[in-house]
Amino acid sequence: PLNVSVFSFDAVAMYSNICSTACLEVMTEYLRREDTMANFDYNPDALIEAISIVLRSNVMKFGDIFVRQITGVAMGINPAPPLATLF
Numbered sequence: 001p002l003n004v005s006v007f008s009f010d011a012v013a014m015y016s017n018i019c020s021t022a023c024l025e026v027m028t029e030y031l032r033r034e035d036t037m038a039n040f041d042y043n044p045d046a047l048i049e050a051i052s053i054v055l056r057s058n059v060m061k062f063g064d065i066f067v068r069q070i071t072g073v074a075m076g077i078n079p080a081p082p083l084a085t086l087f
Contacts, residue, residue, distance in 0.1 A: 014084060015072055015073040015074065015075045015080050015084060016069075016071060016072035016073070016075070017072060018072050018073045018083070018084060018087055019072075020055040020056070020071075020072065020073060022087070023055065023073065023083055023087045024048070024051065024052055024055060026086065026087050027048065027051055027083065027086060027087075028048050030086055031044045031047055031048055032044050032048075051079060051083070054077060054079055055073065058070075058073075058074040058077070060074070
């Protein structure tokens with residue numbers, strides 16, 4: 001039909017393929033836009049710093065071993081879906 005679109009997503013590797021540095025740059029630009037700030041009441045510097053901490057602090061536990069994810073955005077963290085959508 002004319003009113004449909006075909007698309008696909010890799011739900012397994014979607015978040016881990018997001019470059020954290022590039023994602024933070026995009027989020028910084030978005031959160032500092034006047035139209036974004038006009039719609040929400042927040043401190044952009046505080047929110048950007050919080051997102052930065054979350055992106056740098058991806059620590060998981062497997063049994064007795066703690067592992068830090070150094071590439072991509074960790075699946076299962078609250079900001080992962082909106083970050084992926086905006087990125």
